[in-house]
Amino acid sequence: MGNIELNLPPAQPNRAELFMLNISVIAFYGMAIIVTTNVISRWIGRPIIPDDILLVQELMVIVIMFPLALITACRLHISVDVFTEGLDKKGKKILALLEHSVGLIFLFLLAWAATNGMSKAWSTQEYYSGVLDIPVWIGHFLFTIGILFFLFRLAIMAVYDFRSLLRGV
Amino acid sequence: MDPIFLASIVVTFVLILLALKVPIAYSLGSCASIGLIVYFGWRPGSDLNIQSGLKPALQLIETNAYAFVHSYPLSMIPLFIGLGHIAYHADITTDLYKSLRILLRKLPGGLAIASVNGCAGFSAITGSSVACAAAMGRIAVPEMLKYNYHPRLASGSVAAGGTLGSLIPPSLLFVIYAIFTEQSVNNLFLAGVVPGLLTLVGFILTISIWCTIRPQDGPKLKDDIGKKDKIEAVIGLWPSFLLFFVVVGGIYSGIFTPTEAAAVSLAVAVMIGIARQKLKLSSVIEAGKETVRQTAAIFLIALAAKLFTTFISLSRVTPWILDWLSSIDPPFVVVLLAIVVFYLVIGMFLDSIGILVLTLPFTVPIMSAYGVDLIWFGVIVIKLLEIGLITPPVGLNIFVIRGVTPPSVTLTSVFQGAGAFLILDFVVLAMLLSFPVLSLWLPNSAF
Amino acid sequence: STVLRFADYGPNRGVRAEAMEWMASELEKRSDAEIKIDFYWGGSLVGGRDTLTAIESGVADAGTVVGFFTPQQLQAYNIGDLPVENSDMWVGMRAIHDLSKNSETLQEEFEKSGVVYLTNFTSGPVQLICRSEVNSLEDIKNLKIRASGPYADTLETLGAEVISMSQADVYQALDSGLLDCNQNYYYSIDAYRQYEVAPYILEMDWGQNLSFGIFANKFSYNSLNEHNKNVVNETSEDFIDHFYKSLKNSNESAKRKFQEDESINISYLSEEDKALLNESSKLSINEWKGRLESNGVDAEHFLEEYYTLIDNYKIEKTKVE
Numbered sequence: 001m002g003n004i005e006l007n008l009p010p011a012q013p014n015r016a017e018l019f020m021l022n023i024s025v026i027a028f029y030g031m032a033i034i035v036t037t038n039v040i041s042r043w044i045g046r047p048i049i050p051d052d053i054l055l056v057q058e059l060m061v062i063v064i065m066f067p068l069a070l071i072t073a074c075r076l077h078i079s080v081d082v083f084t085e086g087l088d089k090k091g092k093k094i095l096a097l098l099e100h101s102v103g104l105i106f107l108f109l110l111a112w113a114a115t116n117g118m119s120k121a122w123s124t125q126e127y128y129s130g131v132l133d134i135p136v137w138i139g140h141f142l143f144t145i146g147i148l149f150f151l152f153r154l155a156i157m158a159v160y161d162f163r164s165l166l167r168g169v
Numbered sequence: 170m171d172p173i174f175l176a177s178i179v180v181t182f183v184l185i186l187l188a189l190k191v192p193i194a195y196s197l198g199s200c201a202s203i204g205l206i207v208y209f210g211w212r213p214g215s216d217l218n219i220q221s222g223l224k225p226a227l228q229l230i231e232t233n234a235y236a237f238v239h240s241y242p243l244s245m246i247p248l249f250i251g252l253g254h255i256a257y258h259a260d261i262t263t264d265l266y267k268s269l270r271i272l273l274r275k276l277p278g279g280l281a282i283a284s285v286n287g288c289a290g291f292s293a294i295t296g297s298s299v300a301c302a303a304a305m306g307r308i309a310v311p312e313m314l315k316y317n318y319h320p321r322l323a324s325g326s327v328a329a330g331g332t333l334g335s336l337i338p339p340s341l342l343f344v345i346y347a348i349f350t351e352q353s354v355n356n357l358f359l360a361g362v363v364p365g366l367l368t369l370v371g372f373i374l375t376i377s378i379w380c381t382i383r384p385q386d387g388p389k390l391k392d393d394i395g396k397k398d399k400i401e402a403v404i405g406l407w408p409s410f411l412l413f414f415v416v417v418g419g420i421y422s423g424i425f426t427p428t429e430a431a432a433v434s435l436a437v438a439v440m441i442g443i444a445r446q447k448l449k450l451s452s453v454i455e456a457g458k459e460t461v462r463q464t465a466a467i468f469l470i471a472l473a474a475k476l477f478t479t480f481i482s483l484s485r486v487t488p489w490i491l492d493w494l495s496s497i498d499p500p501f502v503v504v505l506l507a508i509v510v511f512y513l514v515i516g517m518f519l520d521s522i523g524i525l526v527l528t529l530p531f532t533v534p535i536m537s538a539y540g541v542d543l544i545w546f547g548v549i550v551i552k553l554l555e556i557g558l559i560t561p562p563v564g565l566n567i568f569v570i571r572g573v574t575p576p577s578v579t580l581t582s583v584f585q586g587a588g589a590f591l592i593l594d595f596v597v598l599a600m601l602l603s604f605p606v607l608s609l610w611l612p613n614s615a616f
Numbered sequence: 617s618t619v620l621r622f623a624d625y626g627p628n629r630g631v632r633a634e635a636m637e638w639m640a641s642e643l644e645k646r647s648d649a650e651i652k653i654d655f656y657w658g659g660s661l662v663g664g665r666d667t668l669t670a671i672e673s674g675v676a677d678a679g680t681v682v683g684f685f686t687p688q689q690l691q692a693y694n695i696g697d698l699p700v701e702n703s704d705m706w707v708g709m710r711a712i713h714d715l716s717k718n719s720e721t722l723q724e725e726f727e728k729s730g731v732v733y734l735t736n737f738t739s740g741p742v743q744l745i746c747r748s749e750v751n752s753l754e755d756i757k758n759l760k761i762r763a764s765g766p767y768a769d770t771l772e773t774l775g776a777e778v779i780s781m782s783q784a785d786v787y788q789a790l791d792s793g794l795l796d797c798n799q800n801y802y803y804s805i806d807a808y809r810q811y812e813v814a815p816y817i818l819e820m821d822w823g824q825n826l827s828f829g830i831f832a833n834k835f836s837y838n839s840l841n842e843h844n845k846n847v848v849n850e851t852s853e854d855f856i857d858h859f860y861k862s863l864k865n866s867n868e869s870a871k872r873k874f875q876e877d878e879s880i881n882i883s884y885l886s887e888e889d890k891a892l893l894n895e896s897s898k899l900s901i902n903e904w905k906g907r908l909e910s911n912g913v914d915a916e917h918f919l920e921e922y923y924t925l926i927d928n929y930k931i932e933k934t935k936v937e
């Protein structure tokens with residue numbers, strides 16, 4: 001990733017992205033607290049947080065999906081740069097556009113799929129058997145939110161890099 | 170369209186996009202998604218009908234992407250990445266490497282050797298190679314760089330060391346293999362011990378040879394060390410040792426599972442940091458931010474690899490290749506080598522668990538037909554999967570190390586660094602193939 | 617010819633896989649090679665939790681559905697998992713099969729989920745495998761037990777401490793002592809090798825998991841011609857007898873193996889304990905009934921239908937034997 005990062009500066013994450021990063025951090029420590037609390041309480045007596053495995057699964061969705069828009073803004077996606085190290089700035093900008101186009105295809109399909117999955121989970125009103133009977137749609141909803149913000153940021157980056165290519169900066 | 174033909178087009182596109190520096194997740198994800206739509210929409214013998222392909226393809230994309238993210242066992246990975254960050258902010262890792270540097274000052278590449286051993290110890294705990302690379306990458310690589318280790322040696326040794334995770338018991342991959350082959354989990358665990366240790370010794374040798382040829386890559390400590398410094402160095406080890414013993418003790422005495430160990434060790438690291446007054450709330454938050462950013466980047470790749478695995482599974486390339494192989498009825502050695510090459514090639518693209526459930530239904534009957542000991546074959550398969558974690562273009566351990574280390578460590582340098590260890594891996598693999606007793610001696614003598 | 621994608625969450629080994637392979641070869645034979653099955657084992661297409669959706673959307677043409685994963689969509693079909701007094705595998709499978717084919721409640725439920733019911737599996741009766749000696753219900757008090765569904769609820773009311781855990785962790789958890797016992801079935805105790813780390817088996821012969829069947833995609837099923845539809849229906853029905861015989865064999869041979877192995881200890885639940893177990897099971901049956909009724913289903917009548925089928929098949933079985 002090194003070279004392109006030097007050439008194409010990261011974009012400034014917007015407020016929503018910073019907010020989502022913070023939520024993701026809370027979810028991350030939430031997982032650690034839930035598991036540790038139950039390990040300790042189970043060791044002493046009985047686990048006190050019901051459905052801990054199911055809760056951790058829901059939190060995993062937030063931990064993984066919520067920072068995706070921000071890392072896209074900061075150009076933190078991992079790629080193979082062995083074959084393209086020698087390119088000049090213009091060549092690298094063209095590659096960045098290719099990157100965004102391929103990313104947009106993937107993210108568009110993923111967002112479409114996620115939206116379908118969310119509405120299906122809502123319409124069936126399915127839930128995870130347990131003490132809390134956690135509705136399935138919650139996790140799918142969070143998943144979709146993460147992807148939509150990711151897609152939105154990717155589109156902004158594509159426009160931004162395309163303009164800068166046209167300007168020939 | 171013929172699924173095999175479709176699969177070869179999709180694989181070609183992935184390779185081209187990867188070479189053009191398109192992020193790994195985008196390359197795998199877009200090709201897999203389009204491949205799925207074409208697969209469902211263009212049945213052999215009919216015309217392309219995108220409309221009819223969309224519903225199942227989108228459903229499958231959503232189902233498998235979501236199921237991958239919505240996972241309890243994988244929570245181990247962010248939690249271990251977080252452990253690395255907390256240990257760093259709490260000065261646990263800094264103290265550890267300061268001490269190790271003094272204690273191992275006479276050993277060329279001493280810190281790299283210590284790190285590889287740390288990986289082995291970590292493997293004995295987690296049973297997951299990727300989790301192991303995630304934590305050790307964050308802990309060990311920056312410290313080695315600080316002491317002027319070459320980025321290739323620093324990152325390569327940890328990327329390779331991380332692959333010990335599934336060979337040294339306990340190991341999730343062995344459990345899955347056992348279920349698919351009806352073999353004893355205990356015996357598989359025992360069978361992994363000698364090959365695991367053999368690999369470890371080999372890695373240590375690799376580092377020693379590397380640092381003998383290029384001493385500047387793993388510099389020794391030149392200054393004279395007083396007795397006081399040595400005593401301080403030994404004392405400086407306590408936080409790391411405390412952490413290690415809480416985790417190992419907790420797992421082996423049945424207080425928590427290996428999956429839970431990730432969360433518990435994070436909590437213990439925070440408590441050690443607070444007790445030593447080295448950890449502030451602001452650094453806990455900072456550690457959390459670094460953790461989730463890196464987790465997201467790594468999981469996006471793994472998620473895309475999962476979709477790609479699903480596509481490959483649907484295309485039935487695996488049974489097609491293996492059917493063809495058994496149809497020509499070659500001698501056993503040829504079959505075995507072909508299967509080894511086969512695992513190495515798909516190990517370049519797919520994730521380990523995906524490979525196991527995808528291939529075992531087809532490779533195991535072939536091996537059984539030749540009367541092969543399935544415990545031995547299990548060790549070979551797991552070793553091959555471990556090798557796949559550090560081979561280009563898709564080497565998950567390499568991406569993980571790249572994801573959790575400073576930008577000065579480029580992906581290329583991690584691959585190059587791991588390359589040296591890859592050579593050793595092939596030597597060990599050749600030994601395991603030639604001398605089944607290396608794997609089978611321990612399980613057979615256990616009864 | 618039609619090639620059907622079949623999704624299963626389990627390995628391609630063991631008694632269930634063999635029965636499915638048998639079904640595939642029968643379908644091919646009886647349809648003059650017009651129906652072929654491609655199996656996707658080990659969740660290599662979709663995981664167990666997502667199989668119902670995958671069948672509905674056409675990702676898979678058929679697959680193994682575990683009702684436990686969809687307590688809402690297959691609420692009525694979850695009747696099969698209730699700990700009713702019915703631990704005979706043949707009777708259980710026959711009863712749930714007939715119920716699934718004929719009861720209006722289930723037909724509506726499957727129609728709504730967009731799937732066609734083909735045939736049924738069973739887990740066989742529930743047993744307990746433990747690290748230390750367990751001989752009675754008294755002994756399970758305060759033990760850490762991994763169990764699921766209504767069986768977990770019942771064990772909890774009997775004083776056990778039910779722990780949820782992913783299947784991948786169970787072997788090691790039994791080994792380390794994190795778990796004292798695991799709810800399991802004879803053939804699967806053998807397949808998962810849990811006896812290596814937990815050598816005490818308590819034979820409870822308690823209920824069975826019957827919310828566990830093979831379903832097909834509606835469109836794929838309807839695309840078959842009349843002859844092939846009949847082939848599928850008949851083979852599905854024969855599947856039950858075939859699966860029953862091989863499951864019975866493998867349960868018996870697993871049990872024989874455990875009996876011959878001196879390091880493994882099997883104990884049996886007393887009659888009083890069995891009565892207590894069935895009494896305690898009523899709580900979770902009533903809970904399920906309540907949920908069904910709140911969705912406007914006449915649960916009492918539906919359950920009556922099921923009990924009648926069980927009783928009829930019990931009589932039929934004694935006649936056959």
Ligand code: NA
Pocket residue numbers: 292293294295296297333334335336337338339340
């Ligand atoms: Na391990």
Ligand code: NA
Pocket residue numbers: 516517518556557558559560561562563564565
């Ligand atoms: Na690889």
